[in-house]
Each structure stands twice: as structure tokens, then as C-alpha cells.
Amino acid sequence: MPAESDGDPAARVAAGPHPVHNLWRLRRYLRPYAGQFAWLLLTALAGTGASIAVPLVVQRVVDGPVARRDPAGLLHLGALALLLGLAEAVLIFVRRWVQSSSAVGMEAALRADVYAHLQRLPASFHDRWQSGQLLSRITTDLSVIRRFLSFGLLFLVLNLLTYAVVVVLLIRLHPVLGLLVAASAVPLFLISRQFARHYHAASRRMQDQQGDVATLVEETAQGLRTMRAYGRGPQLAARFGGAARALHDTGVGKGRLLARTSALLDLVPNLTLAVVLVAGAAAVARGVFTIGELVAFVTLQLMLIWPVQSLGWIIANGQEAATAADRIQEVLDTPPRIVDAPAAVALERPAVRGRLRFERVSFAYPGTAAPVLREIDLTVDPGETLALVGATGCGKSTLLSLVPRLHDVTGGRITLDGHDVRELRLDSLRRLVGVAFEEPTLFSMSVRENLTLGRPDASEEDVAAALTLAQADFAYDLPWGLGTRVGEQGLTLSGGQRQRLALARAVLGRPALLVLDDPLSALDVQTEALVEAALKRVLRECTALLVVHRPSTIALADRVALLDGGRIVAVGRHSDLLASVPAYRALLSAEPPPSEGGRPTPTNGTPRPGGSGPATGATPDGRGLVRS
Template sequence: MLWLLLTGLGGAGASLAVPLVVQRVVDGPVARGDTRGLLLLGALALAFGVVEAALIFVRRWTHAAAAVGLEAAIRDDLYAHLQRLPVSFHDRWQSGQLLSRATSDLGVIRRFLSFGLIYLVVNTITYVTVTAMLIRLYWPLGLVVAASAVPLFIFARQFARGYLQASRALQEQQGDVATLVEETALGLRTIRSYGRSRFMAARFADEIGELRDIAVDKAVLLSRASAKFDLVPNLTLAVVLVGGSLAVANGELTIGRLVAFASLQLMLIWPIESLGWIIANGQESMTAADRVFEVMDTRPAVTDTPHARAVEPGPGRIVFHDVHFRYPGTTQEVLRGVDLEVRPGETMAIVGVTGSGKTSLVSLVPRLYDTTAGHITLDGTDLRDIRLDCLRGLVGVAFEEPVLFSMSVRENVTLGAPGATDEQIAEALAVTQAGYVYDLPWGLETRIGEQGLSLSGGQRQRLALARAVLARPRVLVLDDPLSALDVHTEALVDDALARVLKGTTALLVVHRPSTIAHADRVALLADGRIAAVGTHSELLATVPAYRAVLAAETAPAQGS
């Protein structure tokens, strides 16, 4: 930054020297008719111009490169921070708002650092220096120029106050528009299925219309300020020319000094006219920085404790000790005193009505959330005492709503096991009945598109399950990952999983009785508590509430 400032000041100094050379030319060689001296002074002025141009090139090139590098570093930090933030944070925030902060807001900050900041420093020093030089050349008119700073200060203060609010409103609206575009793209099938394309188009038109109105209002503010900032130096220049001419006529000022004075006064027009743009850019940068720090200042709720450590894979015993849980920002408990033991190598099915807390329960195992009270242990170690990277290497997860990325099939499947061989990938795909990927245009290298929308629901689920299986975790958490499969395919997957994952501790959130039957034991979750634990046949014979849950799950299928 010091080097950039020095080059900026050097360029400004070279440009300020030119009017002084002009003064010497007019009052010296021109007045005496000395053409030789005129050529020498002209060459000196040209040299100053070349030096100024070279310094401007160096300053802009190095400053722009530094600012782009800083923007990339901040974006890298922001992305890494987003990865550390808890699921509850992403549940609350619109993805479009996060996207606008990571792209457009950081771009605004970079533009201010690239140009606005350096111009603010250089132009301020230039203004003060030129004003001092004008007072030295002819103090009456120099004081007039100095006094012109008063209305400029008033205009700048009024403009900054209103523009800050307009900038914040525009950036927030840009985030809302980005969210709507993303939701529309992801939900295109649903929108078309319900014939709501025109409705969504009208909604988008409303949002983009509001964005346009805010942008126009913002442009009006900038235009008014620019006009005022342009008016002041031009009025001042008119006073200087009239007053300077009278001073020359009265013999108080030489023609060379007047020409130098006017030339220096003209050099103030750009710094003053650019003041509106610099203030606008600065206000946008301030609001952008505030928006970015809204995210960066959010502390991760799920973190490694100071004494967290890596642990070696054990037998896989999971024990819930009086676990309570409620989602951040809510007062209602989802889980109320859950006590449950999952034995090493056992497959435990979690069953309950919708809203009973099944997904919340299994989400605590990989620490997507932390318990509100109580604790969970893995092989006798509190989950919070295990480093997160180690824990999530031991626990594999597959959800009902599979998340696939805009990458190749291979990259999606090996997300949790990047070093997997083709043989291991083939085995995982075979277990989950996902061999269809070999029939895609480029096999494992086929890019499946964002969210895997080019695949059916069942295909996406099988691919996501293959990803979980490939990692060969010590504990496998499956949140109803086969709901989109037909009964025959689900049976094949269940049988294959039972063989391949023998010895792996598994927690399954399931609904179909056929899947539940594959579990070693079943835990019935009711009102946030474990109501009963036993084998499927035991609970079916002795627990009416369990039979009622299964009946509720199978009733729609029977009536369809």
C-alpha cells in the first residue's frame, strides 16, 4: 500500500509541476522572445508528463492486482467460514443472499480498494497541496478557492447519508432476486407441473421492478450530487478568471502567474468531480462490508472443543444419555430425555409418526446439530470430545432428500472417499443398485448437472447411498434414503447392504415394514421420547402404538 501511495503522490507531483513550468515559460522565454529557452522548458514539461503517465500505469497495475488478490483471499475465507457454520444457520439464510455477499458485495469492496481508496487519498492530498500553492501564487484568489471547500463538505455530508441507505437497499434486493432465480431454476419442474410459469414470471417482474426502482433512485442521488460537485469548481474558476484578469490589469499579478493559477485551478476540477463517485463507491463498500461481516461475525455453533481429539475406529457403540434438543431460535423441545443404546454392529431402526423427532435424533450423531442437554457417546467418548473431521470420517450419512453436485458421477460418489479405486466404486454402486450410471453417455465421467435433476428421484437416492457406503464408515446414519425406490429395488438394496455392511453400526429412519424387518432392533419414538425398544416382531405383538404407526404408514399405499 505504501508503494502504491508513493506512486500516486509521485504522479500527482509531476502533474503539479507542469503549471509551474508554464509560469516560467510565459514570464520568461515568451516575454523575452527566447525560443531556445522555450524549447528547453517545453521539453521539461513533456518529461514531467511522461513521468506522470509511467507512475499512473505502475500504480493502477499493481494496485488492481493487489486488490484482486485481496478479494480472492476474502472470498476464500468467506467460503471456508460458510462450511464451518452450522446447519441451523443455513436453514435461516436465503442462499441468494449468501451468493450476493460472496460475489457482488466482494466485487464492490474490491473496486473501492482498487480505485476509490487510493483516489481518495491522492485527491485529498492534491486538493490541499494545490490550494496551498494557489494561496502562495496570489492569496486573495487562493482564499476564494479554499472557501469553496465549505459547500463541498456540506454537499458530501448530505449525499453520503442518503446514499448509504440506498446502497444497502439495493444490495439486499439483489440478494432477493438471486434467491428467486435460484429457487425458480431448482423448482422448474414443480412450477411447470402446476402451470405457474406466468405467476412466477409476474413475481420475478415485481422483484426486478423493485430492484430497478431502487437503482434509479440511487442513480438520481448520485446525479444530483455530481451536478453540485461539478458546479462549485466551475463557479470558482469563473471568479478566478475574472479576478485574475483584473489583478493582471492592475499590475498585481503577472500573466504567467495567472496562467499557472488557472492551470492549477483546472487540476482541482477532476478531484472535486470525482468526489461524488468516490463517496458513492465508499458507501457501497461500507454496506457491502457490513453484509459480509454479518456472515463472518457469526460464530459456528458446532465446533471442536479445546480438548477434542482424533480417535481410532472402535466397535461402534452409540449411547444417547438423557438427550434433549431444540432447534436454535425456538423454545419447543423436539427431543425430551432420550436414552438409547445402539450396540456395536447392530442395525437400529427409528420409527415414529411424522414430527416425532426421528430426523433430529439421527442428525445429532454426525453433529450436524449439538444436543441442548445430555450427551451422546461413541465407544464411550463424548461426541464433542472427538474432532469433527475425525467424527465425520467415522460416521456416514445419507438423507431422504439426496444432495448431488454439478460434477461427474465419479466425483459425486467419491466425495467422502476421494482415494477410492474403480473396483471399490463398482462395488458401492452394485450394493445400491446404481449400476445404471455405466449406461450414461460417459459412464462415471458423466456430469449429472446441478442437484442431479437429470436423474429420477430413485436414481439420485441410490447414488447418494452409494456415496455413503463407499466411505465404509464405522457408523452409518440413513434417514429414509430409499423412500423413492420401488419395493423390489428396495429389497435388493437392503439385502446387499446387510451383506456389505455387516459389522457396521447403523441407525435407520424408515417407514416401510419391509425395511424395518431387516433391522436387528427397533426404537419407537413418540413425542420426543423413546417409547419402546425391541425387535420388530416383539413390538408388533406387544406395543399398540407401534402397530398404529405402521398402520398409518401403510394405509396410503393400501388405499391408492
């Protein structure tokens, strides 16, 4: 079970103590628009008041000028009805005008906050959440909330008020029939409550399924080439079809539930109306009710049809908004675990020497029992380049990711010039550490923007120097030079080109510490030699930790550390390790792995059994027995 602190999407956190609890928590986003919402309510109430007044004017017309055949009186009351109609139209216009700006503003503020929060959440959160689920939250869910706050909530308040005012007027016109209409609220309430309960569950299911579908679409778009190459189109289409069908079925189920409820909600006021017509006509016949009063009563009662009919839609909208708020809060409630410590300090580049130490560092991914790294002791001296080698999946990339605090160590500490990296300000740490990952991600922006991602203040000269260093001058020859947009994930560039741009990004601004995950893996032999030569120059000026797979790249390093079973089992010069550590030799050549006796064991300073020669194991200070 994944760690709760990572906001596990699979757990799909239940709503708060009440279904609308999370929706209520979003009220602070309405605060800046309190004035506008007050106007909204005021104009809506005034508009409703004007429309309620019309039947009362009609009553006066029927019982007055019409009964007395008085054209002058008819003119006055007609003009009044016209004025009321005009006022209602103006008020509706004002309400819609105010409504659009406030709701859209609130949605934009909430979206900005969710996005900013996503940026602060640790890598472990993003490892676990499907991007489609995040996408659907930040688009569909926010729109649902906006629709409810701008329409649903307003009409709910308005309709309830209209219902109450009209019922009071009806009771005043005819107490018995008025109370009958009031009593019809009971079945309406029961139907609505039942509907809300079922609709909430269906909404949650549908919104999650929308996220699943978005994830599948995104995965397919990203992996289109692989999918085609393996001829997996039909299988993926079937998988997508299954998810889309589930979404369709839930949608149909929701639609049917709404249809059933709407029919019931429609039935109640119409039945009441039938009773009122019969009983009202009888009362007029008995002379206890005037025709004008009956017309006014029926017209007022007809005004209740729409509020009742729309109740189903409003409840559905409210439930969807409550579900959307639950899903948004699942993200917002996940604490950003990697943040600045209260007394975090910033280090300036010129003052940093670049001594990197791993002191008994252990790390386990959230929700996993076995640690990937165990008690790592390793020191990289200022200006030194240390290559990290080890079998695939042994934890090299994980170790690297701990340096810029993409993950935090779960045991021990990492220091830079003696400062625990957790006590450094994150922005300072990430300016000091240049990073290039195995998968060189480029964003849908210009080459220049991609390069200056972490250093927006970099000058043209800095950019040019970084490009030359990374042998990435080809960027100037792109159709619009550095202004060329490199498409989603830089798909328009080759793997080697992307890797060189990622390398240029890492070395831009000459960081104190370079952390490179197999930086030359996608390069052809010739380019590799050029980049290697350039890298050599960069590496002279900073401390570097490189994950290396190919023996040729190891030449860049002063020392090499061998990672095995989550521990550093040997540290030393390449030639010495090659001579004395069979596991190292086996790893770099196609040699079969060493036998049990020759297998390096965790050392913690103890020379590895079977090892001979100088470079046989990491000393407690992690510096190895051999120094160049």
C-alpha cells in the same frame, strides 16, 4: 426471534460503531500487499506531482520565452513539459499494473476465507440464511470492496493530497484568491457529508435487495419442474417482478441522489472559477498579477475540477464498500459453533466397536421455544441395526442429524463407544459415520467425485464395492462412466439413481456407524429388494440407525424405536411392537390411530399404559424391554 449466534439474516446486523468500522476491520487482507500498495501510492503521487508541475512550467513559458520572444528558452521549457507528460504516462501505467494484481489477490483471499467460514458454520446457520443472500455477499459485495480498495481509496487519498498541494500553490500565487478556493472546501464538505449519510442507507437496501433477487432466481431454477407442474409461472413471475422492481426503484433513487450531489459538487468549483477569472483579470489589469501567473492559477484550479467532481463517485463507492463490508462481517462474525473441543480425540476405524448411546438427549432448533426431542434414551449395540419410526415431523431426521454433529444436542449427550461425540475430532467422527439423507444431494461434479466426497483417498476397489453394495452399478454405463458429470443436484439422474449413489457414498469405506434417512424411499419395488439385500450385508458389519417409513424396510432392522411427541415411546422387535403397541400398528398400517387409552405415553422406563406383551416401552437405558 432467531438466535443471535446463528447470524440471523433478518436482523441485518447494523454496521459497527462507525459506518466504515467493518471496512477498516478488513485491513489485514491488505497487509500482504503493503509493499505493492506503497508502490501504488508512490507512483500515483509522483504522477500527480508531474501533472501539477505542468501549469507551473506553463507560467514560466508565458512570463519568460513568450513575453521575451525567446525561441531557445521556449524549446527548453517545451522539452521539460514533454518529459513531465511522458513521466506521468509511465507512472500511470505502472500504477494500473500493480493495482490490478494486489486488489484481485486481496479479493480472492477474502472470498476464500468467507467460503471456508461458510463451510464451518453449523446447519442451523444455513437453515436460516437464504442462499441468494450468501451468493450476493460472496460475489457482488466482494467486487464492490475490491473496486473501492483498488480505485476509490486510492483516488480519495490522491484527490485530497492534490487538493491540499494545489491550494497551497494557489495561495502562494495569489493569497486572497487562493484562500477563496480553500474556503470552497467547506460547502463541498457539507454536501459530501449529507450525501454519504443518505447513500449508506440506500446502498444497504440495494445490496440486500440484490440478495433477495438472487434467492428468487435460485429458487425458481431449482424448482422449475414443480413450478411448471403447478402452473405457477405467472405468480412466480409476479413475485420476481415485485422484487426486481424494488431493486430497480432503489437503484434509480441512488442514481438520482448521486446525480443531485454531483451537480452541486460541480457547481461549487465552477462558481469559484468564475470569481477567480473576474478577480484575476482585474488584478492583471492593475499590474499586481502577471498573465503567466493568472494562466498558471486557472490551470491549477482546473486541476481541482476532476477531484471534486469525482468526490461524489468516490463517496458512493466508499459507502457501497462499507455496506458490503458490513454484510461480509455479518457472515464472518457468526461463530462456527460446531467445532473441535480443545482436547478432542480422534478414533481410528479398527478400534471402534460402534456402540451408540443417546443419554437424556434433548434438542431445540435455535430460536424456537419448544424442543423437538425430549430426554431421549436409546442404545444401539455394536453391529445392531435400529430403525426409527414415527409420524411425519416427529423429529426422526433431527435425531439422526445429531449423530454426525450437524446440530449439537441442547441437553444430554450422545456417545460412541463411551466417548461423547462432542469430544471427538469432527473429521474423525465424520469418517466414522456414513450418512445418507432423505434428499440425496449430488454436486456438480463427476460421479466419482461425488462418491468420494468424504473419502478422497478411497481406492477404485472401494468405490466399486460401494457401488455394488448400493446396486448402483448403472454408474459404469453412464456416457463417461464414473467420470460423468452429474449436473446440478444430479438432475440428469432419476430419483432412484441419485438415492443409490447417495447410499454408495454413505457406505464407501465401510463406516463404523451408518445413519440413513429413509434410504430406499425413491426405489421401485424390484430395485428396493436388490438394495435391501445388499444393505443387509453392509449392516452386518456396522452399527446402523435408519429412519424408516415403509414396513418393508423395517425388515432390515434388529429393533425398532417408536418416536412420538419428541420422545421414544417404545423400543422392541418389529413383530412384538406390532403385537403390543397400537400406535405402532396404526403408524405402519392404515389403521386409525389408537384412542387416548391406547396411545403410547412417554415411558422413561415405565411400561406404557394399556400396553400388553413384552415390547411395551423403553427402559431407562433405552434398550427396550424386548431384545431379539
